[in-house]
Amino acid sequence: MRVQVPALPEKGKRMWSAQDVARDQVRRQANGLDVAAVAEKVAEAAVRERETAEQLRGNGSFYEFEMDRERLAAIWLAQHAEWRRVRDLMTAVGWSVYEPEQDAQGSVWARGREERFAGALAAQAAFGARQGEEADELRVEVWLSAAPGRLIRAVAYRAGLRPAQVLTQLAERIVVGEDGTVSIPPFTPSL
Template sequence: MAVDPEDLAEQWVARHTEWRRITALMGDQGWPVTPRSGTSRGSTWARERDAQREGALARRAAWQMERQDARDELKAQLWLSADVSRRLRAIATRTGLEPEQVLAQLADRVRMNDNGTLTVDTFTPR
């Protein structure tokens, strides 16, 4: 089960708040308290923890973006007539592309006219 980094961050904020409350209580009781600046090792750990948290949040955001992109992608299996298939393969061979890449470039350039017809301006696959 994956831990949500944002939930983990909220837990750490709550813990930090509680630690600060306990520190204040200890100060009120006259018990020895580490200064707010902390020790160098504690400060190093805090910086490392913050860096890990930021890294985890960045990885989570990137992962979510990849998932969204994957949902937006369209994968299709296409059956072409022999004549169209030969022409597509010839175009792909001349351009050094795979037939799927030629079709993807063609799809990128298609536009729909007001009357519902599809149009592709002349272009050279690259």
């Protein structure tokens, strides 16, 4: 008998892209900043983008929280682009300070991130609930010899079921006697 265990979600899957991370960070950091402060952030992001790109090529030490080099470089590239977008928006619209709620495109992206985060939390909760329900379940692959296998297939065919469904119905009807004997009362397999 071989017991099958359901596959767990893949490790290392990222919910947010580098652009999502950058947009979220910039949106929070830019709140209330004036055009000059945003321009400083653009310059800082340009320097960090260049530094991480150089470090990615192997031309420097990497000290950023044990983060994947490619991911960190992608985040700084995206942050630089997002800071430029915020600066250009403020200049074009004439804002004296950045207010995230007034940034239509940034608000659309933020709602998308929030929806994906809520969806991921719901999926995680559902996965946890399924694991709790499945804790008592047993998934088994059964290898039967020819004669019992033919019998199960014939019963399944007559009932319009798959052989595994017939075996499941058999297992659901098992009765264990006080002396440990196992029996199955007569029944007709059905959908």
